[in-house]
Structure formats: C-alpha cells, structure tokens
Amino acid sequence: MLYSPNSYLYFIAVVYLVVFHLSFVMFVWSYWKTIFTHPASPSNEFCLSKADKEQYEKEERPESQQEILRRAAKDLPIYTTTASRAIRYCDRCQLIKPDRCHHCSACDICVLKMDHHCPWVNNCVGFSNYKFFLLFLMYSLLYCLFVAATVLQYFIKFWTPCHGKAAENCPKNELPDLPDAKFHVLFLFFVAAMFFISILSLFSYHCWLVGKNRSTIETFRAPTFRNGPDKNGFSLGCSKNLREVFGDEKKYWLLPIFTSLGDGCNFPTRLVIMDPEQLTVSSQNEPAKSSGANQSFPTRPLSESQNRLLASDSQWVEGGPEEEHVKSGAKKHIIVSLES
Numbered sequence: 001m002l003y004s005p006n007s008y009l010y011f012i013a014v015v016y017l018v019v020f021h022l023s024f025v026m027f028v029w030s031y032w033k034t035i036f037t038h039p040a041s042p043s044n045e046f047c048l049s050k051a052d053k054e055q056y057e058k059e060e061r062p063e064s065q066q067e068i069l070r071r072a073a074k075d076l077p078i079y080t081t082t083a084s085r086a087i088r089y090c091d092r093c094q095l096i097k098p099d100r101c102h103h104c105s106a107c108d109i110c111v112l113k114m115d116h117h118c119p120w121v122n123n124c125v126g127f128s129n130y131k132f133f134l135l136f137l138m139y140s141l142l143y144c145l146f147v148a149a150t151v152l153q154y155f156i157k158f159w160t161p162c163h164g165k166a167a168e169n170c171p172k173n174e175l176p177d178l179p180d181a182k183f184h185v186l187f188l189f190f191v192a193a194m195f196f197i198s199i200l201s202l203f204s205y206h207c208w209l210v211g212k213n214r215s216t217i218e219t220f221r222a223p224t225f226r227n228g229p230d231k232n233g234f235s236l237g238c239s240k241n242l243r244e245v246f247g248d249e250k251k252y253w254l255l256p257i258f259t260s261l262g263d264g265c266n267f268p269t270r271l272v273i274m275d276p277e278q279l280t281v282s283s284q285n286e287p288a289k290s291s292g293a294n295q296s297f298p299t300r301p302l303s304e305s306q307n308r309l310l311a312s313d314s315q316w317v318e319g320g321p322e323e324e325h326v327k328s329g330a331k332k333h334i335i336v337s338l339e340s
Helices: 005-036 050-058 062-072 130-157 179-212 216-220 238-246 276-283 304-311 321-332
Strands: 102-104 109-111 116-118 123-125
Touching (some): 005 123, 005 130, 050 062, 130 179
16 A cells, blocks of 8 residues: 555545534533523522421511521421531522522522533533533633644744745745744634633632532632531542542533432532431431421432432341341431441
8 A cells, every 4th residue: 555645634634624613512512501501590499488487587586586497497308517617598589598508699599509600601600510621621621722733843843944935946944934824824723722721720720629529619618518618528539529520421421411419409428417316217218308497307208210329338237127227327317337
C-alpha cells in the first residue's frame, strides 16, 4: 500500500473534524440543559397547612412559632437545623426547608440542594441540573483544550514568518506574512488558553466538592446536625458520593441526562444518631411520629435509590422479630457504618 502525504493530511483533517464537532455538540447540549432545566423546588408536603400557616402568622413569640414548625415537621425527612437549633423555615416561600435546600434571592424560590446561582447560565445550579453543570464544565474544558492544542503549531510558526509574496512560495514550516492570519491565530490561541485555565480551576473545585458530597454553600457554612455543624455530614465515601450525583449506570455518566439518585428532599447521612425512645416506639410497632411533638429530627424511611447507596455499608444481623424491629428502627434513623 502506497503512502502519500495527502492521504495523511486528509486523515488528520477528518480526525480534527470528528473530535471538534463531537466536543462542540456535547458542550452545547450540556450548556443548554444547564440553562433551561428549571431548579427543583420542595414538594407540597413541606408547605404548612392553612391552619398552621394562619396560626404561625398570628404568633409573635419565636418559641411558639418554632413549636408550630416542629409539629408540622414531625413526619418530614429533616435532619438539619439552623445554627440556633431552630427548624429551617422560609418566610418568603412559606415552607419548611428540606435538608440542603436554600432560598435563591435571584430566582426568588427555594432550590433543592442549591449550590450557587450562576450568572453565566442565568440559572440556579442545584439538584436538578448539577450533573449538567459539571458536564458543561468538562466539555467546555475539553473544547478549549482541543482548540488551543490544534492552534499551537500555527502559534509557534507565527514567530518564524514567511516574507514571500505568495503563500505558495512559503516553506512548509512557516506561515505567510499575512497580518489578518496572524491576528486570528494569536486571538484564537490566547482566548482558548485563558478559558481553559479559568475553567480548569472551577472544574477541579467542583470535582473536589463531588468527592466530599458538599455544595458551595455548605463549604462556607456547614450544615448543622444534632451533634453540631459538620461539613462532611452528607459524605458517604468518594465512590458513593459520585454515584449520588451521576447515578448507578455508568453508561449515562457522560451524557447530559438526569440520572442523579434521590428526590432532592432527603439525603442519606451518617450523623443521625439513634434515639432510644424512637427505637422503643419502633419495637412496639408504633409509627415514628409517636415520639412527641418536640422531636427536632423527624424520621422517615429513605427512598429506594438512597437505600441502594447505603445497602453495602449496613451490616444487619438476621434474627427473630425483636431484631427485625431494631433493624427497621435503625433504618429509619439511617444508622450506617460508612467507609472512611
């Protein structure tokens, strides 16, 4: 088989076209999903009933208002409070905030697992589009890297300009002495390189956040559990933290398709300690809400996807009915043994 320089150039051109358009399409797709995916808000179960809302508005004492909120939140999957141990309530949206939920002043709504409001996408980054945001950063990073790498050879040749009158008279390793061509090469390389460096720092930071199972807000203000503030309260280990954002099926990880685990309203945590009173109630086949109105951390079973995350870490002993009740009570309180 004969080798010709032209066939090699055609092959390189085809590779460049395929890689360029593939990265560009994935970049635009993930960017589109990040922008136009509406931020997820708490479900109606976190809203106060009409009677509780009227009673809450009539009360002037914070203690009485908190009592109303505790009574309304006793069946909700809430395990975090404010720094003063109060139920997290949004007066603007008039609802009890789920764990990791925050009110966005720009969007004027409460956003589930809010990370930050991004002006570059004009949208809140949270539970519903956090995976899309990460993919947008990754594909934009690869896109800028590809552009900078392919232009680099011409950027180097720029410093050995050809002074021939026609482009066909220039040596192979030199660029024609054309001002417009030089400007385009310089501009394209520097813009791609600068965006690559800036996006690389942002993408690296969010990869670190995913590994720690934190949001940007939680990095600066740790969530408060029963034992106090803890930035690692929702961390399940790097592997499970990754699955919580990208899902169980790895074949969908690189596609801007929603595959995150859970419903955004409750999250598995290793910091909810077993309450002996609750365990006794559970052993008597009574619902968890029988523990009283002063329970600050209501109990509720995890969703199916969250149970899958915790299944491999929980070691339950098979036994009689008493042990089965203990197992059920411990599941409700999310008592798990996680890998360090």
